[in-house]
Amino acid sequence: MARKKEYLEADVIDKAMNLFWRNGYENTSMKMLEKEMGINKFSIYSSFGSKYGVFTESIKSYKEKTHYMFEKFEKASNGVEDIKQFFYDSVDVCNQNGNEKGCFLTNTYNEFSESEDEELKDQLNSFMVHLKKLFIEKLRMDGSKDEDTILKQANFLVLAKHGLAAATRVNNQKEIEDYIEMTFKNI
Secondary structure, three states: OOOOOOOOHHHHHHHHHHHHHHHOOOOOOHHHHHHHHOOOHHHHHHHHOOHHHHHHHHHHHHHHHHHHHHHHHHHOOOOHHHHHHHHHHHHHHHHOOOOOOOOHHHHHHHHOOOOOOHHHHHHHHHHHHHHHHHHHHHHOOOOOOOHHHHHHHHHHHHHHHHHHHHHHHHOOHHHHHHHHHHHHHOO
């Protein structure tokens, strides 16, 4: 007779996500996952197949948890002000109880940028392409900008968002707010 799971997969994935968010994929061991998730290695392999399986489920969970922020951004219609609010909303995700500093996807994007894992790189690249597309869409709401300026500003904003993700790991709230405010003085 098969044993009944004594845990909810969503709960243990949230715990694993925070561990990967804090340490990255390479610096997270199976022993660390067992301890953080509160389940043994057999259960991890049985439910998720491997450390990598836990990791990909963690990415899915993060995307689900931040979906509301992207949905709000997509529906907004105030151009550059919407992008600025998105930056502030991104910082707020890090300040939510139980979350780690920085952006889990940006951290993962940086860690896997030189990886041979094409599937994961494609997922992360599609996220970044989508983000840039949203920036372009919002920048186009300002009829005074030409396409070349819009593309340059969108590239700048993608890089600024990466910088913001790194800053939230080490800088204080005032420094982060100043960073966001100064970023949008240039747009």
